[in-house]
Amino acid sequence: MTDRRQEILDAAMAIADEHGLDAVTMRAVANRVGVTPMALYPHVGDKDGLLDGMVDRLLGLLVAEAPDADQELTWQQRLGALARTMRTLARRHPGASMLLFARPSVTPDAVRVVDSIFQLLLAAGVPPADVPRIERLTSTFVVGYAVSEAGGRFGRGSLDVRAHRGQLPDGVLPGHQALAEWLAREVDWDAEFDADLADLALLIETKANRD
Amino acid sequence: MTDRRQEILDAAMAIADEHGLDAVTMRAVANRVGVTPMALYPHVGDKDGLLDGMVDRLLGLLVAEAPDADQELTWQQRLGALARTMRTLARRHPGASMLLFARPSVTPDAVRVVDSIFQLLLAAGVPPADVPRIERLTSTFVVGYAVSEAGGRFGRGSLDVRAHRGQLPDGVLPGHQALAEWLAREVDWDAEFDADLADLALLIETKANRD
């Protein structure tokens, strides 16, 4: 179904990727599709509908790349694949990714992602009563990390303070002072994400062993 | 310092709280302050500067309500207080909160919050080399949860599916089907957040016991 709506959403995604979310304008999208701004309205409703469509498109990409549950994968491997795909998508589409926290999505693809995590948590042995909560904990962290990294919430800040190391008056930012040596190191973001996923898996196992 | 800038940022926050982030307009803010739109520019730079100022204001509120490190509190209590305050602020200022993931902040108050977490992780016995990573993990989850809840990313979706329980074709959304009974229950969000914080504290303790 390469219908018009899909074409419009892809154009919006491309503009967001290239020029940022602010550049996603009814006029700009229409222009890219080769049509008049008003021609978009039957397909996306309005500007909000367009943005909602973008997050749905993003979740569609996540579902498309997620491994099938039928495959012979451990729940850890399925969690890892889903999380790493989310991170990759956020890096590829940072503008659209930020919308994940701004525009709650209840589309079929959104529910499908949640269901994948439900399945994997059940396979891990998490008691059914705890699964919905652990799903929210898991997805919140994974999406939050991916968006933080892609949106620049990490990286600066600590690094900035590192520059003033030793120049800070005593007593302020004692944490940063104590960690100056480690804050000066370059961060391996791939390794950090893997370590976080390992910790998350550990936490999930703890929940599973509870019964 | 009840200077003009603060007054402007408070007006912007109030408008966001009352009418949503889209209603935060240079003209609307100026109007509320009782001044011409152009009078804002010397104080906030431009529209982006205004939004940056809003997230800084939010972090300022977080710092103001965070417990002093001098107090005789365990690191768990300090983590809990910081996290609960963040959640309360996100509920009170959902519009401004969403900006936390969209606009990375490196203001003094932002660094101060990070430093508080650094201190509490060091007090917990987390090896210094792991502290920056665990800080990002912790803040990402806490902020992500608070924003998700305040922005409506939770709540709908699963609840929606619950309505179609039994009407789903076999084989689709097996996770939701298996959990139908638990998804039908009302969620106690306060209790869930407390449980998440307990799990987070558990994970931190695991890191601390590693040496």
Place this chain on the structure above:
DNA sequence: ACCTGAACACCGTTCAAGT
């Protein structure tokens, strides 16, 4: 230094009209 008022380019959206 801080503020005003008019102006400009641009935005989302309505509406009447075309096919």
Place this chain on the structure above:
DNA sequence: ACCTGAACACCGTTCAAGT
């Protein structure tokens, strides 16, 4: 049903001018 073109109300921002 889908698209166009003109129009409207509104937006962020520039600029020249006032104090």
